[in-house]
Amino acid sequence: MEKRVIVLMGPAGAGKSSVASYIKEKWQVPQVITHTTRAKRQGEEDGRDYYFESDQSFAQNHYLESVHYGGHQYGSSMEGLERAFEKKALVSIVLDTKGASTYRKILGDEAWLWYITTSDPAKLKKRLVARGDSKEAIEKRLTSAEFQRDLALPADLEGVATVIKNDDWTETKARIDDLVAGALKS
Numbered sequence: 001m002e003k004r005v006i007v008l009m010g011p012a013g014a015g016k017s018s019v020a021s022y023i024k025e026k027w028q029v030p031q032v033i034t035h036t037t038r039a040k041r042q043g044e045e046d047g048r049d050y051y052f053e054s055d056q057s058f059a060q061n062h063y064l065e066s067v068h069y070g071g072h073q074y075g076s077s078m079e080g081l082e083r084a085f086e087k088k089a090l091v092s093i094v095l096d097t098k099g100a101s102t103y104r105k106i107l108g109d110e111a112w113l114w115y116i117t118t119s120d121p122a123k124l125k126k127r128l129v130a131r132g133d134s135k136e137a138i139e140k141r142l143t144s145a146e147f148q149r150d151l152a153l154p155a156d157l158e159g160v161a162t163v164i165k166n167d168d169w170t171e172t173k174a175r176i177d178d179l180v181a182g183a184l185k186s
């Protein structure tokens, strides 16, 4: 198959990382690890979930694109993408919608955009609470301009992105299995 990167985007709590972990486990789709200056959450590991950086170390890397999200910096590198493509032609990355638009512009059809969302935005907060995020972190995240922006698919990605309503995890897994199996067959 042609090289393709599944770009997982959507609002906080929608399930982007859950989808990335699922397709890694079930379909051996490697995840491109990105860089961030935010603090580790409980259970996160450096080099598996993110490369956790200080402001100084973040500034020393070269990025394909980088953004500010909720008061922290995030960036993804071409080297990270190439490392993942060495393992498999189908890989994934988790980005905000701004990063997803950039990937679309740079990579064209090589970027397969999936917008992960829920039918009821109230679910998002509940999921962040269930994930164990602190009250302060949740308030900061939910009131950030980036969170509000990512509640909707950006206009430039309308009709381009595959929209996945992740309300019911069993149904989501079935939908994703169909998408990934189809891609791996092609």
Ligand SMILES: Nc1ncnc2c1ncn2[C@@H]1O[C@H](COP(=O)(O)OP(=O)(O)OP(=O)(O)O)[C@@H](O)[C@H]1O
Residues within 6 Å of the ligand: 010, 011, 012, 013, 014, 015, 016, 017, 018, 019, 127, 128, 130, 131, 166, 167, 168, 169, 172
């Ligand atoms: N369909 C679902 N039903 C209920 N809980 C879910 C579902 N999908 C994911 N979750 C849970 O919701 C929480 C948030 O999921 P996840 O971390 O994957 O979201 P995210 O979109 O990556 O969020 P963020 O952008 O804040 O990192 C996790 O605890 C996850 O286990």
Ligand SMILES: Nc1nc2c(ncn2[C@@H]2O[C@H](COP(=O)(O)O)[C@@H](O)[C@H]2O)c(=O)[nH]1
Residues within 6 Å of the ligand: 008, 009, 010, 011, 012, 016, 034, 035, 036, 038, 065, 066, 067, 069, 074, 075, 076, 094, 095, 096, 097, 098, 099, 100
């Ligand atoms: N444009 C980019 N967005 C990224 C990158 N790495 C992660 N993200 C997105 O940031 C927010 C916040 O992530 P969180 O782990 O703190 O919840 C989320 O939308 C991620 O998808 C990146 O390298 N570039």
